[in-house]
Amino acid sequence: QLQLQESGPGLVKPSETLSLTCTVSGGSFGGGDFHWGWIRQPPGKGLEWIGNVHYTGNTFYNPSFRSRVTISLDTSKKQFSLRLTSVTAPDTAIYYCARHRGYYPFDFWGQGTLITVSS
């Protein structure tokens, strides 16, 4: 069974960079038209897609994050990462990593990690 696990700092200071890693285990990482994505959810609010990295390395981002976001892939470690620069309080959220394939929804999710932006 495919499993995803987020890892990250928990607390980030305003104006600094948030870095998260998702480690994939128990299944295939490359091929199969897989997209590996990041989604976030502010406390008590809805879901917001941040971006995807395709198994080829191509990336797709939510324009709402403009140039603040970078998602990258490390196939040798079966990991993908999120980097979000210049964070502010509204970036406080649970961050999930997840997988989808082609036109199918995200079918495997990590448990989520709460990131708080505060000094």
Added chain:
Amino acid sequence: DIQMTQSPSSVSASVGDRVTISCRASQGISRRLGWYQQKPGKAPSVLIYDASILESGVPSRFSGSGSGTDFTLTISSLQPEDSATYYCQQINSFPLTFGGGTKVEIK
């Protein structure tokens, strides 16, 4: 960007009731829509893909319909374990977008 509008934002119903949730896309997305269920403290889990296909293991009381811009998730006979928030998501084009969610509560 394709905007996804869900209604209602919340619904309270009794066990055994039929519950219907709507999701409207701001432009046509064919049938490239998924529905998720999210319980407190948990990640979302997919219920339906391709607008109407039930994910393996999902109870048959859940069903989806629609194409183009208008979609519906129906719970035919509400059960206590269905208390959750439900989201639609379009997977037709980037940026991927979610509806605002519908909270289903049991009376």
